[in-house]
Amino acid sequence: MSKISPSVEEAVSHIQDGMVVMIGGFGGAGAPIELIHALVERYKKTGSPGRLIVVNNNAGNGAVGIAAMIYAGMVAKMVCSFPRSTDPKAFTDKYLAGEIELELVPQGTLAERIRAGGAGIPAFYTPTSFGTLVAEGKPVAEFDGRKYVQERWLKADVALIKAELADRKGNLTYHMAARNFSPLMATAAAATIVQASRIVEPGGIDPEHVVTPGIFVNRIVEVPNPKQEEALLREVTK
Amino acid sequence: MSKISPSVEEAVSHIQDGMVVMIGGFGGAGAPIELIHALVERYKKTGSPGRLIVVNNNAGNGAVGIAAMIYAGMVAKMVCSFPRSTDPKAFTDKYLAGEIELELVPQGTLAERIRAGGAGIPAFYTPTSFGTLVAEGKPVAEFDGRKYVQERWLKADVALIKAELADRKGNLTYHMAARNFSPLMATAAAATIVQASRIVEPGGIDPEHVVTPGIFVNRIVEVPNPKQEEALLREVTK
């Protein structure tokens, strides 16, 4: 049994039209650029996978990563908390033209919904967004005299995430704050595809330092010296 | 600002009658024996703190740790998933005599209720226990055609936990599977009191290896070479 994939192209080859795709990262930190770009290239060559529903905290920046997916026309809907960035043109133009859908979710609720999806919790109550537009249409309940909004789990067909180390069994570590949503998304997707900067032998990660246990990981591809989205954008801007 | 306490006696000195006390550990792994025994000694000398509600996966083994608390008569109620052990006499006798109350909670539900308490989630739905005696009286709801039981968060006044390393700011690591409930309990208690085998300077724990961030920790006392409950019991039996 091996979870190792020979290339980013192979790693993303099973993603199909209309799938829900969670993509790790907060801004540029943790964005799996090589996996995303392999997917964009596949779409440009074959017209598939299109009509994707993409889950990420943001909605792309500049013209790389998720923004490149949006420019390519393969994203039907974004589920995110903050569809703004230093250069949000890719999303903003399509959104204002009515060509892309937006589900706006408060950041903590987004994280918790993804965690719930991975943990088999179909619904939970949160104080967040009570009494606001974001809570419209959602059930409300009172506990101990305070009102809370019911939120549903969020699951995906696929998660694309970026790790620092991976072992053959799928155990992962992350680089600093590039961790963010990735450990959660890994739990909530039917198939979790990981690009890791380095693949080590089982035992190469201290069992106490594993952040994502291998049970949540399906495919791993080694991408040494991966591009960092923010660094890439600044390079382009120069 | 220091979270360091000079002694186990001082560390547990603020615990009062009737409090809800979460105690880390699963069987002997992670049981904060020195903190517990300091509390038992205090009770024997002063008659306080009594009428405690203790939350732990089990209900004590032999005559040490939680079993010592029960023998001393300071526990009014246990909240646990498995009140059995190799030598459960302390709890069993009092329970059958009607002298101690039991709230039986499935293990995963216990963990999730504690996590919810720490995460500000007042209630959630789980498939666990649906259609069983344990779910009697609890609200049931259907999501996507499947039925789930509503469970409430669980919070405590105090958590007593055992860590491997602690820094002055309260960041913690754990020794192997001694981790179990402790990182959750640390989040769900108004005051989290930690015995650590070693206190290091801030920076002595790699920020990527911190398991419990210091925000969840109130008091830390160094207990080098702590007793391991299971080892202690086997020592006694010999």
Add this chain to the structure above:
Amino acid sequence: MTAKLTNAQIAWRAAQDIPDGAYVNLGIGFPEMVAKFKPKGREVIYHTENGILDFGEAPPAGQEDWDLINAGKKAVTLNPGAAFFHHADSFAMVRGGHLDVAILGAYEVAENGDLANWSTGPGSVPAVGGAMDLVHGAKRVCVITDHTTKDGRPKLLKQCRLPLTGVGCVTTVYTSLAVVDIVNARFVLREKLPSISLDELQALTEATLAVEGTVKDLIVPEV
């Protein structure tokens, strides 16, 4: 008395159906025996509720670290690639459907998949542990059990009489006499010992044993 499989043989049979690469939780006690019979060449990753993935066999006596235990509080070892995590993450693996197989013991199994394995009724101290979570988490929930109680009464029933662990959750039952799948709230007989007739087996089973296609011989080596 009909010839029947030993507990070790039941465990052996259940072990053969665990696929390569599977994530598996073995219940405390009898189910732990299944690990002994993993077919050679297959990689199986064991999960324990108290926060370990990929643990190995018990260490030699005297070399235990009692902070490295399984859900039955027995000392274990680690395989390369093991991971520790806290209880909420552990049960996220369970409840979230990430385990491929859970293997549990049973007092009673009903044809609709209901399982009773935690309480023999009032009078003793109730204790449920992680069983109620496991039965609603793993993709396959397998039971290993003697086909009947010690005094010969059926354990495969129309309805459970004891307090339930879970509703409609069991997918396969490996007994001392047969292998039975639960499909659409019916017992479907897959294999039986060649030495027992279908009528004899049915007589030891309260609910109807449906047959779909061929019933294979349940052949298990001496173990």
Add this chain to the structure above:
Amino acid sequence: MTAKLTNAQIAWRAAQDIPDGAYVNLGIGFPEMVAKFKPKGREVIYHTENGILDFGEAPPAGQEDWDLINAGKKAVTLNPGAAFFHHADSFAMVRGGHLDVAILGAYEVAENGDLANWSTGPGSVPAVGGAMDLVHGAKRVCVITDHTTKDGRPKLLKQCRLPLTGVGCVTTVYTSLAVVDIVNARFVLREKLPSISLDELQALTEATLAVEGTVKDLIVPEV
């Protein structure tokens, strides 16, 4: 035009009320300025939504690691004793009431503690980020803001007109003219600039400013 505090001075004033040892989240933009004015000798631990506790100042230009950023996506550094964690744990800290103080900007604050700071209404791309979580999490939810809008209309209102971020959540407002606590759904004036009269201040405030005891002078150094 009345004399008023600069943004830096408002940030300075808010910083003075952060107690030693506090865990604090500073909203993106203006609130980030509060960190600059931490009184010497106080230890403040900063939390950022994207999974860091105890981060420090921005690194020198050219030395950024873009995997080490705050919620505003600006590069930061780490203090000794920092910790990383994932987004669900980060918002467990927020929602679970573990932060001592959150400091946010505002379009509008109502006397009942309602806050509007995320949307100026339909027409643009809505974006909420972590604000709706922060307002229901921290023990103290403080707003720093100019006392009025650019065209002189009150921002401290009887009721918010813009879409709400949270209901009844704000505890203290630090403005360019005053410090106002929200107590039992009323604005209670704690401090005001000595150069402005109570009547003048009230005229710039839609809801009533209650006075309990003495109103102190709001004295802020040049910063």
